Amino acid sequence: MKTLKLSLALTAGTAFAQNPAPAATASPAPTVGSVLAASQPSDWRPLDPENTLVMEVGGARPARVIYELSPAFAPNHVANVKALVREGYFDGLTINRVQDNYVVQWGDANPGPQRRAITTGKARLAAEFDRPLAGAASDPPFTRNPDGDVYAGEAGWSQGFASARDARSGRQWLTHCYGALASARSNEADSGGGTQLYVIIGHAPRHLDRNTTVFGRVIQGMESLSSLPRGTGNLGFYEKPEERVPIVSFKVAADLPAEKRPALEILRTDTPVFEKLLQLRRTRRDAWFHFPVDRIEVCNAPVPSRAVASK
Amino acid sequence: MKTLKLSLALTAGTAFAQNPAPAATASPAPTVGSVLAASQPSDWRPLDPENTLVMEVGGARPARVIYELSPAFAPNHVANVKALVREGYFDGLTINRVQDNYVVQWGDANPGPQRRAITTGKARLAAEFDRPLAGAASDPPFTRNPDGDVYAGEAGWSQGFASARDARSGRQWLTHCYGALASARSNEADSGGGTQLYVIIGHAPRHLDRNTTVFGRVIQGMESLSSLPRGTGNLGFYEKPEERVPIVSFKVAADLPAEKRPALEILRTDTPVFEKLLQLRRTRRDAWFHFPVDRIEVCNAPVPSRAVASK
Numbered sequence: 001m002k003t004l005k006l007s008l009a010l011t012a013g014t015a016f017a018q019n020p021a022p023a024a025t026a027s028p029a030p031t032v033g034s035v036l037a038a039s040q041p042s043d044w045r046p047l048d049p050e051n052t053l054v055m056e057v058g059g060a061r062p063a064r065v066i067y068e069l070s071p072a073f074a075p076n077h078v079a080n081v082k083a084l085v086r087e088g089y090f091d092g093l094t095i096n097r098v099q100d101n102y103v104v105q106w107g108d109a110n111p112g113p114q115r116r117a118i119t120t121g122k123a124r125l126a127a128e129f130d131r132p133l134a135g136a137a138s139d140p141p142f143t144r145n146p147d148g149d150v151y152a153g154e155a156g157w158s159q160g161f162a163s164a165r166d167a168r169s170g171r172q173w174l175t176h177c178y179g180a181l182a183s184a185r186s187n188e189a190d191s192g193g194g195t196q197l198y199v200i201i202g203h204a205p206r207h208l209d210r211n212t213t214v215f216g217r218v219i220q221g222m223e224s225l226s227s228l229p230r231g232t233g234n235l236g237f238y239e240k241p242e243e244r245v246p247i248v249s250f251k252v253a254a255d256l257p258a259e260k261r262p263a264l265e266i267l268r269t270d271t272p273v274f275e276k277l278l279q280l281r282r283t284r285r286d287a288w289f290h291f292p293v294d295r296i297e298v299c300n301a302p303v304p305s306r307a308v309a310s311k
Numbered sequence: 312m313k314t315l316k317l318s319l320a321l322t323a324g325t326a327f328a329q330n331p332a333p334a335a336t337a338s339p340a341p342t343v344g345s346v347l348a349a350s351q352p353s354d355w356r357p358l359d360p361e362n363t364l365v366m367e368v369g370g371a372r373p374a375r376v377i378y379e380l381s382p383a384f385a386p387n388h389v390a391n392v393k394a395l396v397r398e399g400y401f402d403g404l405t406i407n408r409v410q411d412n413y414v415v416q417w418g419d420a421n422p423g424p425q426r427r428a429i430t431t432g433k434a435r436l437a438a439e440f441d442r443p444l445a446g447a448a449s450d451p452p453f454t455r456n457p458d459g460d461v462y463a464g465e466a467g468w469s470q471g472f473a474s475a476r477d478a479r480s481g482r483q484w485l486t487h488c489y490g491a492l493a494s495a496r497s498n499e500a501d502s503g504g505g506t507q508l509y510v511i512i513g514h515a516p517r518h519l520d521r522n523t524t525v526f527g528r529v530i531q532g533m534e535s536l537s538s539l540p541r542g543t544g545n546l547g548f549y550e551k552p553e554e555r556v557p558i559v560s561f562k563v564a565a566d567l568p569a570e571k572r573p574a575l576e577i578l579r580t581d582t583p584v585f586e587k588l589l590q591l592r593r594t595r596r597d598a599w600f601h602f603p604v605d606r607i608e609v610c611n612a613p614v615p616s617r618a619v620a621s622k
Contacts (some may be wrong), residue, residue: 061540070575099490100534129602133555150458150608178514182407187598202537203489203514203610208593210602223411226513229372230534260474284518287498291521299514 001253029285035118036267036304037275043273044265046308047219049080052253052262053085055221057095058246063224065182066253066262067216070161072140073174074128077183079278081194084121085250089195094244095228098237099200104225105184106247107195118195125193127185129210130173133165139172143269145283151175151206155298157187157269161217162298164209176213177204177299181216201226204299219305263308277304340596345588347578347615354584355576357619358530362389363564363573364396366532367611368406374535377564377573378492378527381472383451384485385439385526389496392505392526395432396561399582400506405555406539410547412513414535416495417558429506436504438496439524441484444476450483451490452581458606462486462517466578466609472528473609475520485525487611488515492527512537515610530575530616574619588615 051069056062069078084090090106093116097105108115135137140158142165149155152164155175162180165172174180180200185192192213199218218225233239253261267274281301284292362380367373380389395401401417404427408416411572419426432613444450451469453476459467463475466486473491476483485491489510496503503524510529529536544550564572578585 098538102536123333127601148459148462149462151604151606189601204608204613206608207592207600207604207611209604211600226411227409227538227540229538281518289518289522290438290500293462293520295462295518297515297517300518301517303566 028091030276030280031286032277032280032304035273035280036306039267039271039273043268043271044306047058047253047262047266047305049254049256049261050082050252052219053081053216054256054260054262055090055248055250056248056255057224058248059220059228061224061227062248063221065221065224066219067265068160068219068266069181069216070157070159070174070214071133071164072159072174074213076085076125077128077194077213077215080121080125081183081197082136082252084118084194086255087118087120089116089118089121090247090250093247095247096199096224096231096244097198097235097237098228098231100230102200102205102236103198104201104228105198107184107197109241109244115195121195123195124190124194125183125213127189128190128213128215129170129189133167133170142172143274143278145296145298145301147297149298150237151209157274157298158304160266160269160303163302164298167262171210173210174217175204175298176200176206176208176214177217178202179218179222180204180214181218182208182212182214185212199225214257219266220262247304264305265308267304267306269303274303277301336600341587341591342597343588343615345592346584346591347617350578350582350584354579354582355617356576356579358564358573358575358616360565360567360572361393361563363530364392364527364561365564365567365571365573366401366561367559368532368535369559372535372538373559374532376535377530377575378534379471379530379577380492380527381470381485381525383470384442384472384474384483385524387436388439388505388524388526391432391436392494393506393563394435395429395505396563397566398429398431399529400427400429400432401558401561404558406510406536406558407555408546408548409512409539409541411541413511413516413547414509415539416507416509418495418508420552420555426506432506433504434506435501436494438503439526440500440501440521441482444478444481444483453483454580454585454589454591456607456609456612458608460609462520468585468609468612468614470615471577471580475609475614482521484521485528486515486609487511487517487525488528489513489518490529490533491515491525492529493523493525494520498521510536530577531573575616576619578615579613580621585614 053067055065071078087204095106096109144156153166155164162175183192184196231238364378366376382389406417407420455467464477466475473486473488494503495507542549
């Protein structure tokens with residue numbers, strides 16, 4: 001259950017101990033642990049190896065980062081990044097930018113004309129900043145956050161991703177929460193496409209929502225990105241080439257030998273179990289909390305993952 | 312102006328370049344830079360050396376972290392932490408906990424009974440989770456965020472600090488935004504007091520608001536805390552003593568020789584200049600933005616600081 005522990009720790013835990021030893025509890029009130037323990041196998045879904053990326057980061061603290069992709073929200077970016085990954089585009093490139101409370105960004109550090117050639121992928125793609133909010137069956141399932149949102153008409157969770165929507169404009173989109181994976185771009189909306197990617201490592205810069213294509217999120221290994229040394233150049237770019245952090249490999253999980261694929265499953269966000277967890281996080285019941293605020297912001301609710309039980 | 316640049320970069324920049332070279336702009340529209348350049352000396356206030364702490368962090372990447380304290384919101388905690396700092400309580404202690412997307416926490420790593428003796432400070436203090444919202448002259452100045460808040464009736468800025476308030480309960484408090492400095496505690500409300508301190512290094516865990524005493528914020532050096540290796544123990548505690556990061560010294564700025572005091576000034580948040588900056592961050596005008604959302608969340612607006620001009 002190591003994976004579950006890490007995943008739950010990704011966002012705020014329920015305790016905030018002054019002392020390393022967790023307080024003993026005899027309370028029969030439901031906890032995150034007890035709700036998850038009571039979940040059924042059908043409350044979980046396996047990570048789809050075709051929509052999972054595995055990055056091996058080198059440098060001072062080598063680490064593995066696992067990403068889940070969202071073909072529902074950004075089908076063309078997902079397809080193109082997978083094509084780039086499959087042609088080995090990112091292997092041997094570097095993390096070039098780490099801006100505090102903002103982003104980690106990687107790709108070819110060279111200026112445009114000197115960049116690595118692309119063989120099967122595309123260098124530019126039409127933006128997928130958002131998608132239609134069709135209503136009913138053609139939309140991905142959506143669990144609404146009852147507490148509203150500063151940036152959007154509604155926010156909530158779709159297929160494990162924090163998302164937002166606006167009924168007036170009839171659009172929905174993935175939000176820039178901590179761990180969001182998106183495609184960087186220049187000024188033109190279609191100037192990205194997936195050759196330069198970034199992950200959010202700070203307080204959600206939600207003003208980026210609908211301004212770039214968010215197409216995935218970090219499932220595991222986030223702490224290896226968020227703890228990288230910050231770049232001291234403009235916008236957090238590393239100033240010296242030797243500061244850049246190597247990407248040893250970036251693969252689609254389906255292309256890895258079976259034993260090397262991440263064996264993880266994700267709690268479905270369209271389940272009563274997830275709603276119960278959400279309620280527990282809205283109103284903290286444990287003895288530590290004196291003022292359980294009874295509200296939550298969309299980026300503060302982690303979606304649990306766990307190791308697939310061995311058969 | 313290095314300080315100003317760093318401070319502005321602490322939260323989301325206005326650009327999100329794919330390329331290190333910033334785009335040339337001929338636009339006469341106001342920018343963060345032009346608004347700050349047009350500010351008057353009276354729009355700024357110097358850091359008060361009596362309410363500024365300077366921490367020298369050791370370890371693999373030695374760094375200096377500067378904190379501003381808030382006697383208006385937590386007078387007793389500010390006084391007690393200064394007393395602890397002045398008796399050298401923290402010098403030689405360690406950062407013991409780094410939990411991803413949550414907190415960095417420091418203090419005596421030993422269990423309670425074996426902890427360093429306190430001579431002039433207090434080990435426990437009554438909570439200062441919030442303070443009365445008296446209305447009018449006795450409240451600190453408050454600049455309201457027009458875009459609302461998920462967690463509180465109102466949010467905004469008081470004396471440089473992100474704060475929130477609730478007219479019904481008649482209370483106001485400092486929020487757990489990125490960089491907030493607060494006092495850890497056990498289950499009892501008065502079990503903190505300032506011997507174990509933490510700083511927020513992730514997406515604002517606002518459910519902690521009014522559950523601990525926030526009494527300061529990081530003004531400079533945040534990136535040295537946020538990039539520390541995450542602890543692999545329960546709640547992000549370092550598992551091995553040698554992983555802990557030494558606090559070489561922790562001083563009140565007023566006690567440092569004049570030439571070693573941080574020479575910084577902070578933009579007043581009760582000024583038209585700050586309101587203009589806020590408006591620029593609510594509606595991003597530069598060419599990169601295709602969807603300027605016209606909204607901002609309280610933790611997404613940095614308060615600029617800059618080096619005091621040499622005389």
